[in-house]
Amino acid sequence: xxxxxxxxxxxxxxxxxxxxxxxxxxxxxxxxxxxxxxxxxxxxxxxxxxxxxxxxxxxxxxxxxxxxxxxxxxxxxxxxxxxxxxxxxxxxxxxxxxxxxxxxxxxxxxxxxxxxxxxxxxxxxxxxxxxxxxxxxxxxxxxxxxxxxxxxxxxxxxxxxxxxxxxxxxxxxxxxxxxxxxxxxxxxxxxxxxxxxxxxxxxxxxxxxxxxxxxxxxxxxxxxxxxxxxxxxxxxxxxxxxxxxxxxxxxxxxxxxxxxxxxxxxxxxxxxxxxxxxxxx
Amino acid sequence: xxxxxxxxxxxxxxxxxxxxxxxxxxxxxxxxxxxxxxxxxxxxxxxxxxxxxxxxxxxxxxxxxxxxxxxxxxxxxxxxxxxxxxxxxxxxxxxxxxxxxxxxxxxxxxxxxxxxxxxxxxxxxxxxxxxxxxxxxxxxxxxxxxxxxxxxxxxxxxxxxxxxxxxxxxxxxxxxxxxxxxxxxxxxxxxxxxxxxxxxxxxxxxxxxxxxxxxxxxxxxxxxxxxxxxxxxxxxxxxxxxxxxxxxxxxxxxxxxxxxxxxxxxxxxxxxxxxxxxxxxxxxxxxxxxxxxxxxxxxxxxxxxxxxxxxxxxxxxxxxxxxxxxxxxxxxxxxxxxxxxxxxxxxxxxxxxxxxx
Numbered sequence: 001x002x003x004x005x006x007x008x009x010x011x012x013x014x015x016x017x018x019x020x021x022x023x024x025x026x027x028x029x030x031x032x033x034x035x036x037x038x039x040x041x042x043x044x045x046x047x048x049x050x051x052x053x054x055x056x057x058x059x060x061x062x063x064x065x066x067x068x069x070x071x072x073x074x075x076x077x078x079x080x081x082x083x084x085x086x087x088x089x090x091x092x093x094x095x096x097x098x099x100x101x102x103x104x105x106x107x108x109x110x111x112x113x114x115x116x117x118x119x120x121x122x123x124x125x126x127x128x129x130x131x132x133x134x135x136x137x138x139x140x141x142x143x144x145x146x147x148x149x150x151x152x153x154x155x156x157x158x159x160x161x162x163x164x165x166x167x168x169x170x171x172x173x174x175x176x177x178x179x180x181x182x183x184x185x186x187x188x189x190x191x192x193x194x195x196x197x198x199x200x201x202x203x204x205x206x207x208x209x210x211x212x213x214x215x216x217x218x219x220x221x222x223x224x225x226x227x228x229x230x231x232x233x234x235x236x237x238x239x240x241x242x243x244x245x246x247x248x249x250x251x252x253x254x255x256x257x258x259x260x261x262x263x264x265x266x267x268x269x270x271x272x273x274x275x276x277x278x279x280x281x
Numbered sequence: 282x283x284x285x286x287x288x289x290x291x292x293x294x295x296x297x298x299x300x301x302x303x304x305x306x307x308x309x310x311x312x313x314x315x316x317x318x319x320x321x322x323x324x325x326x327x328x329x330x331x332x333x334x335x336x337x338x339x340x341x342x343x344x345x346x347x348x349x350x351x352x353x354x355x356x357x358x359x360x361x362x363x364x365x366x367x368x369x370x371x372x373x374x375x376x377x378x379x380x381x382x383x384x385x386x387x388x389x390x391x392x393x394x395x396x397x398x399x400x401x402x403x404x405x406x407x408x409x410x411x412x413x414x415x416x417x418x419x420x421x422x423x424x425x426x427x428x429x430x431x432x433x434x435x436x437x438x439x440x441x442x443x444x445x446x447x448x449x450x451x452x453x454x455x456x457x458x459x460x461x462x463x464x465x466x467x468x469x470x471x472x473x474x475x476x477x478x479x480x481x482x483x484x485x486x487x488x489x490x491x492x493x494x495x496x497x498x499x500x501x502x503x504x505x506x507x508x509x510x511x512x513x514x515x516x517x518x519x520x521x522x523x524x525x526x527x528x529x530x531x532x533x534x535x536x537x538x539x540x541x542x543x544x545x546x547x548x549x550x551x552x553x554x555x556x557x558x559x560x561x562x563x564x565x566x567x568x569x570x571x572x573x574x575x576x577x578x579x580x581x582x583x584x585x586x587x588x589x590x591x592x593x594x595x596x597x598x599x600x601x602x603x604x605x606x607x608x609x610x611x612x613x614x615x616x617x618x619x620x621x622x623x624x625x626x627x628x629x630x631x632x633x634x635x636x637x638x
Contacts, residue, residue: 170368173335178382178429179356188381192372 024258031055031251038247050248058252069223071253074231078210079260081227084147085209086202093156093201094194098186100157101164102172112161119154123215131218141222150215156201163197164190199268206264210257228257283346283359283436285309285332285469291340292327292493302327302493303340312467314460318480319490320516325473326441328490332471333439334358345436356385361430362439365446367422369414369429375401376410379428393432400428403462420451427459431466438463440472444479456482477517481505489513507616511623514554514616520582522616523592527553534615537588539567542612546626554616557582557593562602563609569594571602 029044032051038044059071099105100112123130130149139145167190175185213229220226226234235250291303302324309315317325330336332343334355343350350358361382369378376397383393401407404424414422423443430438443459444452460483463470474480480487481501489496489504489512497509501517508514514522527536529548534541536553544551562569567587575582583594583602594608617626 168366168368170364170366171370173333173355174362174364174368174370174429175381176335177333177355177360177362179385180381184385189370189372195372 024255027251028255031248031255033248035244035247035249039244054248054252055256058249058256069226069231071228071231071256073224074226074228074253075256075260077225078227078229078257080143081146081212081216082206082210082260082264084143085150085212086205088147088151089153089156089205090198090201092151093153094160094191094198096157097160097164098190100161102182102185112157115154115157117154118152119158123150127214127218134219141220141225143225145219146216146225147209150209150212153205156205159197159201160194163194167193196272199272203265203268203272207261210261228253232257283469284311284313285437285471286344287328287332287341288344289341290328290331290338290343292324292331292336293339300340300493302331305341305495307488307495307498309469309471311469314463314470314472314483314485315488316472316474316480316484316486317488317490318474318477318516319496321475323490324493325475325490327493329439329441329471329473332358332437333360333362356382359436360439361433361435361437362441363423363426363430363443365442367414367426367446369422369425371414374411374413375406375417375425375428378414378425379432382429382433396432396434397428400431403431404428419447420455423447423455427462431462436469438468438470438472440470440474442474443472444474445476452479459483478519481517487517489516491516507625508554509625511552511554511618514618518556520557520593520595522554522556523590524618525553525555525587525590525592526620527551534617536567537590541567541610542615544615544617544626546617550620551626552618552620552623554618555592555610556614556616557595559611559614560592560594560608562594562596562598562606564607566607566609569606569608571604571606574602 026043026045029047030038031054033044033048034050037048059075062070096115100108134140134145134149137145139148171189172185175189180188211229212227213233216225216227217230232250232253235253236245236247285307286309287305287307290305291300293300293303305328307315317328319325327336331338332345334350334353334357338351345358345360355362370381373381379397379400380393383396388396397410401410404427406421406424406428409417409421409425414425417425423446426443440459444455447455456479459472472483474483484501486498487501487504488498491512497504497513504513504517508517508522511524515524525536527534527541528550529535529544529546531548532543532545534544534551534553541553562583569583569585569587569592571583571585573584575584580595580597583596585592585594587608592608596602618624619626
């Protein structure tokens with residue numbers, strides 16, 4: 001059956017799309033112009049002729065004070081942060097939730113609420129003690145130091161706990177009769193059942209890790225640990241004499257920085273929706 | 282293949298003073314089909330789960346074969362269980378669902394394949410082996426759940442209301458299938474249901490539970506014909522047996538001023554049980570005021586009152602019923618219960634002429 005087209009609805013939708021896409025297009029287009037043009041003429045909505053050159057430079061040019069950090073390096077660092085965060089948080093919070101839901105131990109509920117209240121405390125509140133611990137452990141300027149202190153996730157634990165509680169008890173009982181111990185039940189039954197949940201948490205946590213700025217800024221002084229977020233910032237900080245900041249490069253980096261999270265969302269969203277519609281629970 | 286014995290089995294939940302189940306003694310023969318029946322909350326599922334090992338046993342002992350299994354894990358008890366909501370692993374295919382327990386037991390791939398194929402053939406699940414449970418209908422899922430039990434070749438099957446989630450028609454056909462399958466495999470089975478019809482049709486022996494205690498154990502017909510208490514009498518059989526207040530006077534049963542038969546038990550009040558099919562509308566007997574009629578096709582159930590007490594009568598005629606009729610009682614088919622304890626009174630009865638006192 002043909003849906004009747006309502007012009008007003010479409011107008012609103014198109015306006016919304018334009019509103020959301022305009023800054024992205026602007027960043028993409030501006031990145032293909034020279035910094036001088038941008039400085040004198042403002043931002044562009046039309047493609048320029050310096051695109052290839054800018055992106056090549058951004059990805060391969062050795063920049064920074066030490067002159068040995070490239071865009072590719074920063075991309076890799078951000079990737080390590082994003083994936084390390086997402087995977088680590090999923091593993092850790094699944095195990096925590098498994099313990100909270102399936103094992104009977106004293107104070108489990110209180111423990112859960114204690115974990116839950118840490119949601120109220122953002123990283124910034126504990127950033128100094130965390131820094132000190134890492135510094136004492138000699139983990140400054142390491143990926144371990146960048147990732148591990150932020151892995152404990154109340155959000156993830158909460159989501160997995162709620163999900164595990166919705167898994168029917170009979171499944172656990174059937175598994176017990178089938179001879180599956182706690183470990184087997186977790187790996188064979190719960191993990192596959194949680195796939196959609198894992199996809200959802202992966203999206204959230206990857207982007208969270210990808211966008212980290214303050215923590216890497218504190219933890220790393222070595223420029224080889226630069227992430228894209230810091231790269232963008234450092235390009236715009238070059239304000240020496242009459243030098244014009246490389247706006248085009250900053251925009252190019254921003255565009256590059258957008259691609260992996262978008263890809264993650266696109267890939268996992270499909271799995272996420274598939275899981276939601278196919279599951280029969 | 283094993284006999285199952287429950288001796289003084291009881292369960293008191295932590296933090297509760299009242300036992301949920303207590304003093305259960307049942308000896309189950311090898312290959313026997315036992316149905317635990319009772320209203321919700323009577324402890325039948327708890328009892329089954331204690332046998333399965335999903336609940337701890339706080340009193341008594343459970344033996345499967347010659348092994349005391351009180352402290353054993355469910356997987357070590359050599360039992361298989363079929364759950365009400367099937368409890369199939371949603372992410373596994375039918376084949377993997379059935380094979381999972383065997384894999385965990387470390388059976389060889391060849392054995393697993395053979396057993397799964399055999400179970401699939403028996404349950405006509407062949408075409409569905411590679412499907413996920415969500416692509417199956419309720420009846421098919423129930424079959425898979427049974428298949429999962431069969432492949433284990435356990436000492437006993439435990440069924441926890443397996444048909445409750447199916448529609449009425451499917452329930453009847455699955456019931457017969459379960460029965461046939463159990464006879465063919467000759468595996469000792471313990472089956473929990475609240476549906477007395479299911480209980481009657483499936484069981485070799487019925488165990489009627491009430492409030493965590495056994496009310497009566499016996500063959501379905503035996504229980505139907507001589508219920509041990511008013512509880513059993515009203516629970517087994519549809520329509521439920523009518524229970525009326527009567528008296529024993531001068532060696533006879535007197536109901537609302539009408540003498541029904543002789544009973545040589547203590548004088549005083551008794552509870553009189555009358556099954557609807559043992560009564561017939563006649564030209565003599567108890568005056569019965571018709572209130573409403575349930576037409577069932579082959580017969581109809583006439584509900585009404587005798588002197589203020591409700592009574593149901595089965596009538597197979599199709600004639601129009603007047604508002605007041607007479608109901609004849611077969612004196613050999615009366616059930617007498619102690620009014621205070623509700624226990625059955627076995628009294629020798631002899632037919633006498635009915636009539637007003």
